[in-house]
Amino acid sequence: MTLVLSTEKLATKLEQQLPGSIIKSNKDNLLVNSGFLFNLASFLKTAPGLEFDFLSNITAVDYYDYFEVIYQLTSTKHNHSLVLKAQCYGRDNPVLPSLVSLWRGADFQEREIYDLMGIKFEGHPNLKRIVLWEGFQGHPLRRDYLSW
Amino acid sequence: MEVGPTGRYIYSDVDLDQHEGEIIEALKANSQQPLPDPDHWLQGKPERGIILTSVEAMLNWARRSSLWSVVCFPACCSFEFIATAASRHDISRFGMEIIRASPRQADLMITAGTLTWKMAPSVKRIYDQMAEPKWVIAMGACAISGGVFQASYGVTPGYNHIIPVDVYVPGCPPRPEALLYGINMLQNKIAKAEIIKK
Amino acid sequence: MVIKTEPIILNIGPAHPSTHGVFRMRTTLDGEVIVEMEPIFGYLHRSIEKLAEERTYTGFIPLTDRLDYLAAMSNNLAYCLTVEKLAGIPVPERAEYIRVIIAELQRIASHLIAVGAFLQDCGAFMTPFLYMIREREKILDLFEMVSGQRLTYNYMRFGGLSQDIPEEFLPALRKFVDQMPSYIDEYDQLLAENEILLARTKGIGILSREMALNTSASGPVLRASGVEWDIRHADPYSIYPRFEFEIPTGMVGDCYDRYWIRIQEMRQSVRIIKQAMKQLPPGPVRSTVPWLIHPPVGEAYAHVEAPKGELGFYLVSDNSIAPYRCHIRGPSLINLTALRDMVVGWKIADAIVIFGSIDICMGEVDR
Numbered sequence: 001m002t003l004v005l006s007t008e009k010l011a012t013k014l015e016q017q018l019p020g021s022i023i024k025s026n027k028d029n030l031l032v033n034s035g036f037l038f039n040l041a042s043f044l045k046t047a048p049g050l051e052f053d054f055l056s057n058i059t060a061v062d063y064y065d066y067f068e069v070i071y072q073l074t075s076t077k078h079n080h081s082l083v084l085k086a087q088c089y090g091r092d093n094p095v096l097p098s099l100v101s102l103w104r105g106a107d108f109q110e111r112e113i114y115d116l117m118g119i120k121f122e123g124h125p126n127l128k129r130i131v132l133w134e135g136f137q138g139h140p141l142r143r144d145y146l147s148w
Numbered sequence: 149m150e151v152g153p154t155g156r157y158i159y160s161d162v163d164l165d166q167h168e169g170e171i172i173e174a175l176k177a178n179s180q181q182p183l184p185d186p187d188h189w190l191q192g193k194p195e196r197g198i199i200l201t202s203v204e205a206m207l208n209w210a211r212r213s214s215l216w217s218v219v220c221f222p223a224c225c226s227f228e229f230i231a232t233a234a235s236r237h238d239i240s241r242f243g244m245e246i247i248r249a250s251p252r253q254a255d256l257m258i259t260a261g262t263l264t265w266k267m268a269p270s271v272k273r274i275y276d277q278m279a280e281p282k283w284v285i286a287m288g289a290c291a292i293s294g295g296v297f298q299a300s301y302g303v304t305p306g307y308n309h310i311i312p313v314d315v316y317v318p319g320c321p322p323r324p325e326a327l328l329y330g331i332n333m334l335q336n337k338i339a340k341a342e343i344i345k346k
Numbered sequence: 347m348v349i350k351t352e353p354i355i356l357n358i359g360p361a362h363p364s365t366h367g368v369f370r371m372r373t374t375l376d377g378e379v380i381v382e383m384e385p386i387f388g389y390l391h392r393s394i395e396k397l398a399e400e401r402t403y404t405g406f407i408p409l410t411d412r413l414d415y416l417a418a419m420s421n422n423l424a425y426c427l428t429v430e431k432l433a434g435i436p437v438p439e440r441a442e443y444i445r446v447i448i449a450e451l452q453r454i455a456s457h458l459i460a461v462g463a464f465l466q467d468c469g470a471f472m473t474p475f476l477y478m479i480r481e482r483e484k485i486l487d488l489f490e491m492v493s494g495q496r497l498t499y500n501y502m503r504f505g506g507l508s509q510d511i512p513e514e515f516l517p518a519l520r521k522f523v524d525q526m527p528s529y530i531d532e533y534d535q536l537l538a539e540n541e542i543l544l545a546r547t548k549g550i551g552i553l554s555r556e557m558a559l560n561t562s563a564s565g566p567v568l569r570a571s572g573v574e575w576d577i578r579h580a581d582p583y584s585i586y587p588r589f590e591f592e593i594p595t596g597m598v599g600d601c602y603d604r605y606w607i608r609i610q611e612m613r614q615s616v617r618i619i620k621q622a623m624k625q626l627p628p629g630p631v632r633s634t635v636p637w638l639i640h641p642p643v644g645e646a647y648a649h650v651e652a653p654k655g656e657l658g659f660y661l662v663s664d665n666s667i668a669p670y671r672c673h674i675r676g677p678s679l680i681n682l683t684a685l686r687d688m689v690v691g692w693k694i695a696d697a698i699v700i701f702g703s704i705d706i707c708m709g710e711v712d713r
Contacts, residue, residue: 128165130301132266133168133265133266135169135170140301146302
């Protein structure tokens with residue numbers, strides 16, 4: 001059974017390593033400061049005992065004041081999993097760091113989030129529309145998208 | 149697109165994508181109303197009726213007995229079409245086992261799947277490349293009216309917005325028997341067509 | 347004499363006989379060797395995720411069928427597991443066993459098409475494909491007995507199934523399960539030592555272990571590269587811990603390994619179905635659930651081992667009748683991340699075979 005790591009212990013350990021990176025540790029996920037996201041993710045990928053080598057899923061949700069991007073990480077070596085969340089504010093130009101250089105599996109998923117939600121990922125090698133055509137106006141999966 | 153030193157175009161993928169996006173937006177703007185169905189054969193002249201000359205009858209028999217379809221397989225209905233063509237419901241008994249991807253040698257397009265605006269220019273190009281006489285069967289609910297996905301921003305509400313459709317086969321997906329019935333209806337329609345114009 | 351050549355851009359376009367669905371590859375060729383490849387999709391983007399926000403939870407089940415339309419029962423199962431996790435709905439025993447039987451039958455049906463289409467891409471035009479469809483029609487007959495539909499079933503519900511299996515299902519299933527191993531042996535005998543298949547697939551399109559993990563590949567693609575990761579063993583859902591089965595794992599990660607794994611997985615699925623049929627208890631098939639469910643505020647992510655990989659649903663609920671956000675983790679989309687690296691350096695014909703061996707379904711890629 002994949003062990004879902006306990007977030008309080010992990011949060012204190014990560015705070016020691018990278019102070020200021022964890023904003024809040026909820027029951028089953030960790031809310032991360034978006035400025036520290038890349039460093040935290042690379043620490044999680046390489047630290048002995050953690051070694052999250054498999055990025056299962058990246059999702060974005062539109063809560064009107066902010067966007068929240070959720071990362072599901074799994075370790076095939078130790079068989080445990082973790083959920084990270086990062087928030088970005090503002091509807092005109094929300095920006096987050098890209099994790100493509102750590103896990104290539106983030107490539108198409110981040111492009112899709114850019115296409116459908118409008119969140120830009122800094123450091124992505126090829127950020128352009130993927131499921132919709134160039135010239136499509138707007139970002140359809142946002143809650144305030146009007147199609148008619 | 150610029151021209152390089154050897155006389156060929158130099159492409160950048162961003163330019164290509166933008167060019168294609170413009171084609172899609174232009175087609176979408178032009179296709180908001182459905183095209184009229186080609187049903188003028190139903191309003192034939194009463195004195196001529198449906199009694200055809202023997203030459204026309206023979207040509208119609210030849211045309212309807214070996215319809216070759218072109219591959220147009222976007223989505224789920226394609227697997228019911230493949231099942232119709234496979235061993236249990238054999239489509240080859242109607243002369244239709246040739247399903248090639250070449251539009252020039254095809255005279256039937258069975259549209260098996262949802263049409264999105266992004267795919268629409270490609271389907272229209274395939275339809276334009278088919279030689280006359282050509283017919284279209286719209287297979288499935290998505291092909292008739294957009295189906296379950298009609299409210300979506302990316303889905304064309306039916307193939308009859310971009311190409312004229314002869315037979316509509318409802319179902320989601322239609323059973324192979326339903327598709328064979330639709331093909332039969334198309335064959336009856338071809339049998340009554342007037343080819344020789346006086 | 348030196349001949350000056352230039353690379354050309356060839357569009358293996360959306361309507362092509364061997365792209366499984368509407369998938370486009372913009373390849374840059376140097377002669378016939380592929381130098382660069384860009385996959386383009388989105389030709390079947392039907393915005394299923396957006397439509398989830400306007401339909402009720404139960405009303406979304408038919409739309410999940412249309413995701414991976416070759417394995418529709420697995421999609422239903424994944425969605426129902428997510429809502430049951432979110433709302434805390436229990437599932438009776440008989441329903442769990444029938445769900446496992448149906449999911450494994452669906453795995454066999456999906457792998458039959460995958461192997462048949464793969465062999466069609468390799469050059470054996472229709473022969474193996476028609477053999478595989480002969481078996482698949484028997485499975486579709488079983489599914490039609492159970493749900494009334496051949497392709498998009500809409501059979502699973504929250505808390506179990508929509509209706510119980512009819513009486514003629516179990517004898518027909520017994521007959522199928524007794525015959526199936528001999529059919530798989532027939533395919534193996536025709537294909538395993540076939541010179542042309544070995545020449546076209548051995549050593550072609552190798553995906554190394556590190557690259558497979560890094561690009562989040564899952565399902566047979568990941569297992570062919572040597573990573574023994576199957577969600578039914580690693581993170582079991584439903585009642586999979588009660589069954590004994592092996593996980594076939596490849597060594598090299600080439601096209602032949604991906605093909606071989608699918609054949610072995612079909613054998614393991616038959617084994618699971620036999621065990622489940624022996625242990626099937628009587629009882630209800632659905633726990634009482636209100637017509638319109640209002641899950642509590644929260645979010646849930648559940649994943650299953652679909653035939654194509656790890657299929658996951660992420661649902662956010664705000665206690666209303668429709669999901670606030672539904673995201674689908676489609677395995678085919680994420681398996682495609684590695685396609686460019688697998689294809690560069692090979693010829694066009696190899697690219698078609700490599701693409702066929704990943705086994706994607708465009709309904710999942712574009713959603």
